[in-house]
Amino acid sequence: MFPKDSYDVVVVGGGPSGSTSARYAARNGADVLLVEKRQEIGSPVRCGEGVSMEIFKHVDIKPDSSWLVNQVTGARIFGPSGKFILIDAKNAGDEVGAVIERDNFDKYLATEAAREGAEIATKTSVVSFLRDGGEVCGVRIRRMGEERDIAAKLVIGADGFESQVARWAGFNTNLKTRDTTSNLQYRMTNLDLDPRFTDFYIGSVAPGGYVWIFPKSRDVANVGIGLLLSKIRGPSEAKDYLDEFIASDPRFKNASIMETVSGGVSVSAPLDKVTADRIMLVGDAARMIDPLTGGGISNGVIAGKVCGEVAAEAVKAGDFSDGFLQRYEKGWRELLEEKLYRDYMAKEKLVSLDDEALDKLIEAMSAVPLENLSTKEILGAIRKKYPELVKEFEDLI
């Protein structure tokens, strides 16, 4: 099955954002090709696999036991001293809710796209744009040693952290070191964990980031770390810090590593603009990752739905101009932008705190009754005890 020569929409990247965009574009009548350079959708996994249950409210995704393997009840955030606060799944951010199998989840989303009529090409790379005059009119693909030109009215860049589409289209996606993280994770087995909780460790165990433990069951979990580039001094620090954390925790004494996962995650404010004539960016490619948690699955899927719907509208209207595509800008920003900015501010403050201040924060927060654990309540409690700490966060309230 080789793709045709021409489509309405070519989606570059078969991750959650790309598959969801393809799905909703196809559902609404567009002729769609989804191109994925890896030989298998969803594999190898490049993710901690924690996702909030929120996404099920926005997008038509039916929880399926092939990928929803553990629904947690809360997240524990450990300060440097070992004290922790427990955040109920309902009140927590992107990372709490469920632990999934990303390889199966991504395949599920791609299957939904295929069911709506999108064609999928795996082990196929998009290597450049085709242009007619200055205007983008398709993509060049490479597949099994062969190059082909595919005409497209619209190109959706869902090509992840490493996005080339954005750069080819002239977007400035360069990240500051304070907005980029270096991540490493082990999928570990033979553990003895409490699978009801995801655990987060903040402070100098993970400069500018955190260590996570996302359990899939009592004995299997993703154990990973993210470090802010601006705090990294030399090579391989993500690995060094993670190995040190694991060596220091008795829960890992008898554990083995089944898989190693690495990757880059942006923790930036969102781009000012993610559309151009005939181009839309979505997901990690558009820097839509939550800057506080580093979680990007939900946002990519939520924005992907809007992106796909607008793509189909553009096809119907025969208008692929940047002006028309503002419907997408407006739609996704309404759903995500405010939280992205709020979390960006919170991240900026948090990374400036030392271990002592973080411990005070955790201590003050642990005084708030669980059911009241909203940001406002938390800040109120901290203000009572450590007014000087809250000053830092005041503008977030």
Place this chain on the structure above:
Amino acid sequence: MIELNDDKCMHCGACVGACPANAIYLNEVILDFNDDCTDCGLCVKACPVGALTLIRTRGLKVPAVTA
């Protein structure tokens, strides 16, 4: 100039996304470097496993990355 240790590389693209000059492309499991590298060293910091090393080729130069 950047040197890659193939033994360590996870093909994850963290270096690609971090490179301000777009001098790296991840070809599924092969990293291609082009001539646009400015020796900024960001990819070295971004690489979680230490697979990249910056080899200075432009004579005396103040290390570009201090942040």
